[in-house]
Amino acid sequence: MSRVWREIADPKKHIDYMSTRNEGGVPVDASRDNLIEKWVYFADVCNFTFQFASTYQVQECKEYFLKSVHTSTREEGHDLEHYWHPWYSKLPKGINKGVKREKVVKALDNILSKWGNP
Numbered sequence: 001m002s003r004v005w006r007e008i009a010d011p012k013k014h015i016d017y018m019s020t021r022n023e024g025g026v027p028v029d030a031s032r033d034n035l036i037e038k039w040v041y042f043a044d045v046c047n048f049t050f051q052f053a054s055t056y057q058v059q060e061c062k063e064y065f066l067k068s069v070h071t072s073t074r075e076e077g078h079d080l081e082h083y084w085h086p087w088y089s090k091l092p093k094g095i096n097k098g099v100k101r102e103k104v105v106k107a108l109d110n111i112l113s114k115w116g117n118p
Contacts, residue, residue, distance in 0.1 A: 002045040002107040006115060009038040009053070016053040018060065018087045028053045041115065043107040046100045048092050050107075055116055062108040064088050065101050 007014070015025035031038040041052040052058045064070070070088075094100060 002043060002103055002110070004041070004043045004107055004110045004114070006039045006041045006111075009040045014040045014053070015051065017051065017090075018057045019053065021084045021086060039115070041111050043104070043111060045104050045107045046092075046095055048095060050104075052111075055112060058108055058111050062105060062112070065096060065105050065108065068101075070096070 009028045009030055011027035011030050014028045016028045017025040020026050028040055029038070041055065041058055043050040043052075050061065052061065088096075095104065
């Protein structure tokens with residue numbers, strides 16, 4: 001069973017893994033206005049917790065998981081730097097196949113239906 005939730009963005013606690021290729025990600029941006037809340041979205045699926053800094057990232061992840069076949073992750077200029085990989089290269093093995101992939105898509109749909117499409 002998957003679980004989805006959201007929390008108010010806190011740069012000391014939350015990391016944005018999708019907008020950068022840094023191994024440890026970068027801290028999320030806090031809201032610049034006290035009256036506007038910025039959210040971080042989570043999906044705990046198949047013993048892995050996805051963390052998103054925006055619903056745009058949720059949509060991007062959903063589009064990735066909707067594809068059953070993915071292109072090569074090899075890129076020009078990153079031959080020796082093992083930590084310069086995109087976010088989807090760092091997913092656990094097997095999570096983008098079969099039933100697990102369907103569970104991830106369902107959890108991401110749940111986030112988008114609860115808190116809006118981008």
